Amino acid sequence: MCGICCSVTLSIERDRDDLLHKNLLHNLKRRGPNSSQQVLKTGTDYHCLFSGHVLHLRGLLTPQPIEDERGNVFLWNGEIFSGIDVAVEENDTQIMFNHLSSFNNESEIMSLFSSVHGPWAFIYYQASSHSVWFGRDYFGRRSLLWHFSNTGNGFCLASVGTQAAEIVNQWQEVPACGIFRIDLKSSALSKHVVLKLYPWKCISRENIIEEVVRSLNLISDSLPPFVSIEINEARLCLNTPVAPLNKRLTQGSFDSHSHSSSIPATIENLQIFLRDEHMKKQVHQLIHVLSEAVKRRVLCLTRTESQYVNDEFSKTSSKKANIAILFSGGIDSMVIASLADRHIPFDEPIDLLNVAFMTKPTRHTALTKKSSKPKKHLQTPSEENIKGLATPTDNVQDQNFNVPDRLTGRAGLKELKSLNPLRIWNFVEVNVTLEELQRMRQHRINQLVHPLDTVLDDSIGCAVWFASRGIGYITKEDEMQLYESSAKVVLTGIGADEQLAGYSRHRVRFNTHGLEGLNKELEMELDRISSRNLGRDDRVIGDHGKEARFPFLDENVVSFLNSLSILEKADLTLPRGIGEKLILRLAALELGLTASTVLPKRAMQFGSKIAKMENNNEKASEKCSRLQVLSE
Ligand SMILES: *[C@@H]1O[C@H](CO)[C@@H](O)[C@H](O)[C@H]1NC(C)=O
Ligand SMILES: *[C@@H]1O[C@H](CO)[C@@H](O)[C@H](O)[C@H]1NC(C)=O
Ligand SMILES: *[C@@H]1O[C@H](CO)[C@@H](O)[C@H](O)[C@H]1NC(C)=O
Ligand SMILES: *[C@@H]1O[C@H](CO)[C@@H](O)[C@H](O)[C@H]1NC(C)=O
Secondary structure (H helix, E strand, C coil), X not given: CEEEEEEEECCCCCCCCCCCCHHHHHHHHHHCCCXXXXXXXXXXXXXXXXXXXXXXXXXXXXXCXXXXXXXXXXXXXXXXXXXXXXXXXXXXXXXXXXXXXXXXXXXXXXXXXXXXXXXXXXXXXXXXXXXXXXXXXXXXXXXXXXXXXXXXXXXXXXXXXXCCXXXXXXXXXXXXXXXXXXXXXHXXXXXXXXXXXXXXXXXXXXXXXXXXXXXXXXXXXXXXXXXXXXXXXXXXXXXXXXXXXXXXCCCCCHHHCCCCCCCCCCXXXXXXXXXXXXXXXXXXXXXXXXXXHHHHHHHCCCCCHHHECCCCCCHHHHECCCEEEECCCCHHHHHHHHHHHHHCCCCCCEEEEXXXXXXXXXXXXXXXXXXXXXXXXXXXXXXXXXXXXXXXXXXXXXXXXXXXXXXXXXXXXXXXXXXXXXXXXEEEEEEECHHHHHHHHHHHHXXXXXXXXXXXXXXXXXXXXXXXHCEEEEEECCEEEEEECCCCEEECCCCHHXXXXXXXXXXXXXXXXXXXXXXXXXXXXXXXXXXXXXXXXXXXXXXXXXXXXXXXXXHHHHHHHHXXXXXXXXXXXXXXXXXXXXXXXXXXXXXXXXXXXXXXXCCHHHHCCHHHCCCCCCCCCCECHHHCCCCC
């Protein structure tokens, strides 16, 4: 994970052009603590300040920005997991730059970015054409924002923004609909910035131009008057790195069983599906492709002996974790944890980060209220079941953090321990009080969630920030100890629900619009995952100098899941806890997991109880007033 930034002034005046706003610089440095550098490029009509902040994860440390003898400059916040050769000791930044600076025409640039598999955002200054190229990968797994100055003479691109009260102009996320080029020289001369779009193209979609025009219109609505956007003259496109979604409804074997919503979500009922040979084959293919995705994400890292802390008792017990997992004990995080266990060196601990927000200590009043009034808030059955599990003998202090995700997390830990008793599993209990939540939101998190601004963004942004910080308690020799995760890579299960119909809105859609409607919904959700989730999550996790990695959004995993019919992935005629993400539940079963395979989906904001902490009456889609920055 790196912090990258390019600030462009489209005039020859040099007032404050070699200084970035101090908040912006601070936010960028937090993402890349290992090296910070600046490069200033001055053309006859413009100047650009490039600022690069590197988190060192693999190969030799390559400080950014990098420059070549022709004056090209490159900033890279990405990981090449495949598609382009990178040897173990090489750094991907240098490799991408070597390719770019050897190119003479635009189609070569298209084929380079079409072949990278992995998350990326980049900024490339091409000296010969006085152009800045930039963009995000197909899913938008890395954040990049733009900000056009309101005086019309410049713009800024950065991994993360600032939300200082004195800055009027808003940052916006760079849309992940392709890569962009801005000709700085002609922009300076015409006093008008033209964004040239090089869109992603899915070969099988006929109406490509129509779609591009639609996204152009959407983008241009949000741009200031001196900025416009158009498709590049040569009509060059990038090839989408994944296969298109299979929307056929004929194949598949789930429909050959007679099922109904009365079938309870039990392991035995799940097992029945594995008797089908075709189904079993698909499940094993999923395990294979997901396992490879996890492997790439846990092994692309430098591991050295120095990770051992000097400890006279045992080396193993003091080896540090390199990999952490955002862990609720739900099916997605359990599958990732069990696959990570296959690939991470056997003597290296794995950190399981489990976040809980303190619930108000008014249990009895809440209970009486509930019984006297009809329920306003629709609770998931699981939430209620789990609550019932809290033993009455727990002390009050304890119960405050015994939220649903904490309980499923502990249960999940037990399953993982029986799967591999020799592994050190650090179950990190991150307990967040209301006071700390409010302090850190004002101090940091609101800047990172920005420009997203809803109640849901606030809940998820805060929950992910505290969880990925990795400061909490672990139980060692029956004692609670304060613990800080040293892992620089954080795996998350995002993308599973979007592809496998995990959300309750998918059931609603299925019930009202059938399988066709469900297919459309799933396609739309993967299309918008960049702007809904990934930019925000990348900014939030990157703030700790850690890197988020998303196995369910590996190109090969998405292509495999896209190649299946919806009938092979989920069956929403079955009840919660079995029907949604059915294929993943079967995979979990084959991996040796037990009770967690039939846990219903529970959204993080409810599982961690953050949504209950401050204001129960808000809608998730409302603007969140708590995210606003107070002027100092
Ligand atoms: C990178 O920075 C982090 C945080 O300051 C530090 O813990 C780590 O040792 C640094 N890594 C290298 C290779 O310098
Ligand atoms: C980055 O990797 C290249 C090889 O790809 C190497 O030549 C270069 O020295 C590395 N950069 C640094 C700063 O070590
Ligand atoms: C771009 O350059 C490559 C390699 O030099 C060449 O094969 C290709 O034909 C060129 N394309 C155009 C459109 O000039
Ligand atoms: C954190 O919460 C758990 C309940 O899940 C509790 O057992 C533990 O004592 C809490 N730790 C602290 C330090 O509050």
